Amino acid sequence: MAEIFENYWWLLFPLGFFVAAGWGSFMRYKRTQAKIDLLKTYAASGKEPPADLIASLDDPEGRPDWSDLDQGTSGDRSNYGTGSNAFLVILFAGFAAVFAYEGYVGLIGIGQVAYFVAMIFVVLSAAFFVSSFFKGKK
Secondary structure, eight states, X not given: OHHHHHHHGGGHHHHHHHHXXXXXXXXHHHHHHHHHHHHHHHHHHTOOOOHHHHHHHHOSSOOOTTOOOEEOXXXXXXXXXXXXXXXXXXXXXXXXXXXXXXXXXXXXXXXXXXXXXXHHHHHHHHHHHHHHXXXXXX
């Protein structure tokens, strides 16, 4: 069993992203279900639901309330200048640092492979950093 982890440790990253995407999809479903239940409550009481609640059901992106997207004056959504990629920049820079440290110290013994993985994470971190400057620009 240890040989499987040593040879295929990199599969943890795609599996982690797969689990995170599934969790996000499930939570989006639960938010939509809660909004529909709230609409049923309004309908049962004979009250008119707020227009924002109805409009939020038509939103194809399903933007959560905790998102850092800005709403412009014309109602369009953009994330220019909000640092929406800050988490990804820090995450991939942290991964790069961990793998570079492993390559230097040799904690798990993957040697030069750790430097290669660190370079990949540095490129990803730089790409998200640069893309944060161009998001929302037309």
